[in-house]
Amino acid sequence: MRSRYTAPPIAGDAIPRSDSPTFESRTYAKVSRRLIPFLMLCYLGAYLDRVNVGFAKLQMLNDLRFSETVYGMGAGIFFLGYFLFEVPSNLILHKVGARRWLARIMLTWAVISASFVFVRSPALFYTLRFLLGVAEAGFAPGVILYLTYWYPSARRAKALSLFFMAIPLAGIIGGPLSGLIMHSLQGAMSMAGWKWLFLLEAVPSLVLGIVILLYLDDSIAQAKWLSDSEKALLARHVAGDNAHKTAHLSIKAFIGDRRLWLMAAIYFCVVLGQYGLTFWLPTIIRKAGVSDPLWVGIFTAIPYLCAIVALPLIGMSADRLRERRFHLAIPMLIAAAGFATLPALGSVAASIVCLSVAAAGILASSSQFWSLPTALLGGVSAAAGIAAVNCFANLAGFFSPAIVGWLNDLTGKSTAGLIFISVAVVLGATLVFLVPARSVNR
Template identity: 80%
Template sequence: MTTKFASPLPGDESARADAATFESRTYAKVARRLIPFLMICYLGAYLDRVNVGFAKLQMLNDLRFSETVYGLGAGIFFLGYFLFEVPSNVILHKVGARNWLARIMLTWAVISAGFAFVSTPTSFYVLRFLLGVAEAGFAPGVILYMTYWFPSQRRAKALSMFFMAIPLAGIVGGPLSGYILHTFHGAAGLAGWKWLFLIEALPSLLLGVAILFYLDNGIANAKWLTDAEKALLERNVAGDNAQKTAHGSVGAFIADRRLWLLAAIYFCVVLGQYGLTFWLPTLIRKAGVADPLLVGVFTAVPYVCAIVALPLIGMSADRHRERRLHLAVPMVVAAAGFAALPLIGNVGAALVCLSIAAAGILSSSSQFWSLPTAMLGGMSAAAGIAAVNCFANLAGFFSPAIVGWLNDLTGKSTAGLIFISSAIVLGAVLVFFVPAKTVNR
């Protein structure tokens, strides 16, 4: 007996095609509305966080700070970040993204401008700590905010586009910081590094106000969406959340070994990321570039390479529904770029290695967030994303502090670069302890 299967009716196929087209158009609309604006906000955040790497070119001589003082000050930002990040994300989940993200940006803009008045190591440490407190919750808050709009199968591309703000900050911030140091030094009796902090705080101040008028707390508040578009988005997000873990108690949350594994992986990623951002200007100057303006221009090159790699890897991860290799491979590539730097003796070759390192480590940073956002939902997502991020961002403290200490101890940057490279490889190995079935969707 032969069983005959009914072929889909032409009308059914047409309806499915129309539904798929409508869904694609809706998510494209959401992406156009949210991602460019959030990228610009994160660009301002990242610029204010790492412009100390450029200020270092003049500030250390003016204030007679050692490499160790700089490394500790650069890293102490992350102690404040660590202490306040989880509470910040929980508050955001309860009160809404618009007011809380605006509060974060306005506070850190004022504190960032205050660096122009640093005169002692103590004042440097205090302001760096307060900057971490002020900014805590912005990046994990945006990651959480993305889960309100995009289901897991669409999130890697969205997150990779958002994290393009990091290389954009390098592309824009490098030449801009170099230009400010070169041009404004001595204007109105202020050193170039003082002008750097004052001028680069302005975008964050303006964007903090703009958030209050532009950003919506969620799908239901979005007046720019039709009822049909809202229904589609809410249905997809609800279906995605139904597959995720929600912890019933604080104890169960803390005891979840997956969170600690994820935190360890991201710790290694962040260690490499800030090894790049805090020391990139110094590495380029040691390669033979003296003019601060040219240092700024050359620092843009690795970030241009990263901005090409980020969306390509994100699209590939979503298309293949594969997360682990798309994280581990860029990490290994980044480690190779860092490891090769001590062998380099000229600017061109150094830029190649730095470009490989930047493309690998910044792609890893965006791809990592496909893991926890695929595993956690609801308040567990709010607390889990923040907990993983705040623990891992302690690497932002250890990375510049240890590298600065190793540089002072050995008189060269080789030991610090080997340390960074080894940590990234360890993180890549840990990726494969995450069960594929929990994240490959």
């Protein structure tokens, strides 16, 4: 006679139901492990190629006899190209898929970044910086849009925080690496250290651009590494999240949406502070008393180490509390305090402390900001809206180095530029509270 007894399942072997919190958590952890580290690595390459001009400046200005104003204009003109091509880029990505379009972006900018070895005049410097902006337009907003295909609003702040950790990682890795390249390869094969910097730091982006084609999936449905039940859960959550979002029916309605312009104004202030930090950080440290490019690079890593601790902590807190506005505004005010205090300091140690405060605050703000527009828009509106907000706000990337460079030349000091950045970031923090909490606290 067959026994009716059935051994109970072993807890460790139990398979959670597809509607259980455990299954949901495991599924999103699986998605994050697959996507976030790789996208971070790609953005690290993007950011490194975008801002390594700040290190090249330490040698390039003397070699080419460029003024601070020429440097500031060249650093900033990148964002004019970015501005013009960002919205079309995101709309193309939404149509053709992230895999091919992100690969195209990375391969193009790698070639252009390496071409900086041929710079001889301000005109060529401006041209290549503009083309680099055109090439890279759409990468960051494209990834932000891509993450909306996988994560609902309630889980997106943490994912975005982890992705934006690539910015401080670029500083932690790129600072010492850039300093080492310029220190060690100065004069090698009759080439200046800053030329080696542009050439060698373009290689990772070139390699990753090829890898994207083999690694990324355009959608949940195409992900062979997910089970059918995992795909169903993810698709259900994204569809439910998009149900309450705005879908603009016309260009007029889209342009007339005041929320988008408010978002652009807030992010303009964040970006102004972000690039005030990244483009001038090596110069600030050198003026504090550090002359060797290698040590400048090592010291620039410290503020980014502080930022890399702050980003995930603030992102997890924002998701846990379902609160977005204070998690954006408070880091902005902290960053403004760091910028405002810098002009009163002279020592290397004190400057590093203030730069660390500024870096942690402004980079946390950059990631937290995207919880606002992605909570409001879905579908094609998300593709256009994210790109529109980002491209208008990134004009600050043009104005920030240009204005700071002009103020530095005009006054002979960095004080006026830092105060200008601080005031702009405070203004942005104030604008955050014009966003209705009920619209974004999900």
